[in-house]
Amino acid sequence: MLNRRNFIGTAAVLAGATLISGRSQAASIPEAQTMASPNMQPPLFPKEGREYQPVVTLNGWTLPWRMNGGWKEFHLVAEPVIREFAKGMKAHLWGYNGQSPGPTIECVEGDKVRIFVTNRLPEHTTIHWHGILLPNGMDGVGGLNQPQIPSGKTFVYEFVMKKSGTFMYHPHADEMVQMAMGMMGFFVVHPKEPNLYRVDRDFVFLLNSYDIDPGAYVPKVMTMLDFNLWTFNSRVFPGIDPIVVRRGDRVRIRVGNLSMTNHPIHMHGYDFAVTCTDGGWVPESARWPETTIDVPVGAMRAFEFVATEPGDWAIHCHKAHHTMNAMGHEVKTFIGVNQRDLVKRITKQIPDYMAMGSAGMAEMGEMEMPMPDNTLPMMTGTGPFGSLEMGGMFTVVKVRDGLARNDYGDPGWYQHPAGTVSYEYKGEVKTAPPQSPEKKSDTPAIELNVKKPKGHTGNH
Amino acid sequence: MSAMGIFINLRHANLLAGKTVRLAAMLGVTLLAGCKAITPDGGVNEVAELTSVAVRQDLVIRDEDSADIIEARLKTLLLRPLSADAAVQVALLRNAGLQAAFNELGIAQTAMVSASLPPSPTISVARLSSVVELQVERQIVANVIALATLPARAEIAADRFKQAKLKTAEKVFSLAADVRRAYYQAVASQQTVAFLEEAQSAAQSASELMRRLGTTGAVNKLDQARDQVFYAEITGQLAAARLTASSDREKLTRLLGLWGSEVKYRLVSALPQLPPSAKAAPYIERDAILHRVDLQSLRIDLDVLAKTYELTNATRFVSIFDLSGMRNTTREANGFRYRTTAVQIDVQIPIFDLGETKVREAALTYREALNRLQEKAVNVRSEAREAYRAYQASYDLAKHYQREIVPLRKVISDEMLLRYNAMQIDVFQLLTEARQRIAANVSAIEAQRNFWLSSVNLFSAVVGGSSGSAIAKTSAAPAGND
Numbered sequence A: 001m002l003n004r005r006n007f008i009g010t011a012a013v014l015a016g017a018t019l020i021s022g023r024s025q026a027a028s029i030p031e032a033q034t035m036a037s038p039n040m041q042p043p044l045f046p047k048e049g050r051e052y053q054p055v056v057t058l059n060g061w062t063l064p065w066r067m068n069g070g071w072k073e074f075h076l077v078a079e080p081v082i083r084e085f086a087k088g089m090k091a092h093l094w095g096y097n098g099q100s101p102g103p104t105i106e107c108v109e110g111d112k113v114r115i116f117v118t119n120r121l122p123e124h125t126t127i128h129w130h131g132i133l134l135p136n137g138m139d140g141v142g143g144l145n146q147p148q149i150p151s152g153k154t155f156v157y158e159f160v161m162k163k164s165g166t167f168m169y170h171p172h173a174d175e176m177v178q179m180a181m182g183m184m185g186f187f188v189v190h191p192k193e194p195n196l197y198r199v200d201r202d203f204v205f206l207l208n209s210y211d212i213d214p215g216a217y218v219p220k221v222m223t224m225l226d227f228n229l230w231t232f233n234s235r236v237f238p239g240i241d242p243i244v245v246r247r248g249d250r251v252r253i254r255v256g257n258l259s260m261t262n263h264p265i266h267m268h269g270y271d272f273a274v275t276c277t278d279g280g281w282v283p284e285s286a287r288w289p290e291t292t293i294d295v296p297v298g299a300m301r302a303f304e305f306v307a308t309e310p311g312d313w314a315i316h317c318h319k320a321h322h323t324m325n326a327m328g329h330e331v332k333t334f335i336g337v338n339q340r341d342l343v344k345r346i347t348k349q350i351p352d353y354m355a356m357g358s359a360g361m362a363e364m365g366e367m368e369m370p371m372p373d374n375t376l377p378m379m380t381g382t383g384p385f386g387s388l389e390m391g392g393m394f395t396v397v398k399v400r401d402g403l404a405r406n407d408y409g410d411p412g413w414y415q416h417p418a419g420t421v422s423y424e425y426k427g428e429v430k431t432a433p434p435q436s437p438e439k440k441s442d443t444p445a446i447e448l449n450v451k452k453p454k455g456h457t458g459n460h
Numbered sequence B: 001m002s003a004m005g006i007f008i009n010l011r012h013a014n015l016l017a018g019k020t021v022r023l024a025a026m027l028g029v030t031l032l033a034g035c036k037a038i039t040p041d042g043g044v045n046e047v048a049e050l051t052s053v054a055v056r057q058d059l060v061i062r063d064e065d066s067a068d069i070i071e072a073r074l075k076t077l078l079l080r081p082l083s084a085d086a087a088v089q090v091a092l093l094r095n096a097g098l099q100a101a102f103n104e105l106g107i108a109q110t111a112m113v114s115a116s117l118p119p120s121p122t123i124s125v126a127r128l129s130s131v132v133e134l135q136v137e138r139q140i141v142a143n144v145i146a147l148a149t150l151p152a153r154a155e156i157a158a159d160r161f162k163q164a165k166l167k168t169a170e171k172v173f174s175l176a177a178d179v180r181r182a183y184y185q186a187v188a189s190q191q192t193v194a195f196l197e198e199a200q201s202a203a204q205s206a207s208e209l210m211r212r213l214g215t216t217g218a219v220n221k222l223d224q225a226r227d228q229v230f231y232a233e234i235t236g237q238l239a240a241a242r243l244t245a246s247s248d249r250e251k252l253t254r255l256l257g258l259w260g261s262e263v264k265y266r267l268v269s270a271l272p273q274l275p276p277s278a279k280a281a282p283y284i285e286r287d288a289i290l291h292r293v294d295l296q297s298l299r300i301d302l303d304v305l306a307k308t309y310e311l312t313n314a315t316r317f318v319s320i321f322d323l324s325g326m327r328n329t330t331r332e333a334n335g336f337r338y339r340t341t342a343v344q345i346d347v348q349i350p351i352f353d354l355g356e357t358k359v360r361e362a363a364l365t366y367r368e369a370l371n372r373l374q375e376k377a378v379n380v381r382s383e384a385r386e387a388y389r390a391y392q393a394s395y396d397l398a399k400h401y402q403r404e405i406v407p408l409r410k411v412i413s414d415e416m417l418l419r420y421n422a423m424q425i426d427v428f429q430l431l432t433e434a435r436q437r438i439a440a441n442v443s444a445i446e447a448q449r450n451f452w453l454s455s456v457n458l459f460s461a462v463v464g465g466s467s468g469s470a471i472a473k474t475s476a477a478p479a480g481n482d
């Protein structure tokens, strides 16, 4: 899925299949690679330079690089992209090298890194290297540390990697708009000593959010907190790749948050240790156990576990509305309201009307109804036992026996050993009589009306 | 036997087709009386001829002979939901005021005959189509004018009879126009009621749902009250619309002259569709000058005065177009003449050397009449312009609703339903949208009604008759949002 593309001149177009050699090697700037697929690409093992265990990016890829006189050279292109959020929905975003988020950049502690940034956006941009220790003039704050990169221009960032760790990159010019449009990426610096903090599988993804009106394609860039699409790497369930793990592997998951609110990321089936933040590695003595790690805004958390327990384990943001796709916040609660007799009357004015919500919203997960263009159901997805009723920031960690060392392919649903699945009790059930909601008068007995005031978007 | 006589008989044959022996008897009478002094129709057939195309209907004097036939015809007309044309026909058969005007005409004819004047002159006209098009109206009203502008040597009594015919023709035009106006108004009001009933039903559903949400505790009293008050308001609007519809219908009933069980007549459920385009009428002012019966009646006043004062020495002739300030005329051999698609009409007005009379009163009276004629001619032009502008504007507006607003409302409704399916909005927003769509439809009906009213007004401005009041702009549309 890797496509070559030349931004410099016609000479490089003729470059052969070998990525970092031949004509492009001779060029003064590395050829910019672009990615057409929104699916997870295999890890990119280094062919030269220092050895390391590469990461895999959920629904993403790692940017190829070349060595040039002792410098590791990358080429990022800031440009408009079309990103598929899940089958049935595409967003018109800004990103890097064909996708949003941009490709993951991987290098090694001590590397001399040179990053060319070509601006194909209609406005200027910069890149800030979040968390990386570097000279002040390379920090990428437009106007403060450097002039912004005008449209059509290419700037060069050069710095030496002082330490290993997990970082991010994003614009620092018209920052709110450019981030709301999807401009961000992961930056992993591996330890110089390849066995330090070594894991068998190393996954990375960013947390981001968008506000795209149902039927529209472009995010509303002025939205502050009331986003309607909560994404892992600009994807929503069921469009997010599963995290596929071989049983017994040591696994690291690195989660960076470049959205505008915190996300408590919860993984089922395991307790894990938090081993790294964007500030650096947590010393072994200071690591702490969790089942949910809250990732603050503008921060990164990495956690590790040994995949001892086979199965399909959910991993998701624990803000329940972040595991939903776009929904209307003004929709009233119809639970317990009989609408059946009114349907006939309403269909006189609205012929295709169907009553919903009288028993809750679960029916939404199963219903197939015509929707606005380019809109995903609020809750959707199907598992081995039926409707999954999820969306947004949700995927599955699939722990399996017998996978090949670097096989990240989806192994399908977990086959449960006999007698290990919850089952229906067929005997008599004795319970206290339920509280009847029917006896209420027109004025409900509930005195306290807990409702957020309108207009205040509060915390998300 | 004149061509006109035959034509009138044909019209009778048409009206009474397949009827009794009396038909033949009546025909016989008419044939015999065609060119004679007192006719059994008292001049009504000539009026029918004057107005035939313009109102496209039969005129019959109601008497012992015709009563049964009229009633039979009425019964047939009332069997089906009335169209605008059928309504006009009913009124022409039944409106007692019109019958009274016919009787008056008979009296005028009697006066003419008792003055032993020569018989009415005959003119030849072609059989005309029955489409209300200004082209056709021009033809028929041209005939009116041809009748009215006979050579000046005609006797005064004959002139007065001609005037009486013109006045009766005007009454026919007026009644027909009033019936059409009342008809379009009544149909539109009835249609509005139907839409408001839908809006009320939507509001009722919303209100009932809100009440139930109140019972479960999902909404507070404020939201419930807001929805209930909206329902209450729209119920009030509906009641007002029903009252309007009922009085609009009663107004039409009066003009139709119906009573008893006949008042249960049915109307079509919707206004006629807009024509594909508005009529172009570049010569609307000239058309009006040529056709207006009231103008022609004033023209006859001059003849009468000339005869009364024995003014014989016309020094020159002016065109009625000169009189009204129209200059783009066609000069022909013997003065200003105007050619229409049907008949050549002489619209010359004699100007006398008023010095010839020693009677100062005569001179002043003639000048007064001339000034009145001029005033009328200028006003007729203005009225025609105004009516045409209103006609065109109301067409554009009605088309705008039909082409833009109503289809866009449909798109909005469809998209809202998709959003509902996607849990973006709830049923209350759907119902609010349904009400807004209904409101747009009500406005579209008003616009369509206004077009038909203005087309009637245009007709009146060109041929004469009641001009109708300014078209109401008030809206019965339900409030869109709460």
Ligand SMILES: [Cu+2]
Binding pocket: A230, A262, A263, A264, A317, A318, A319, A322, A393
């Ligand atoms: Cu979240």
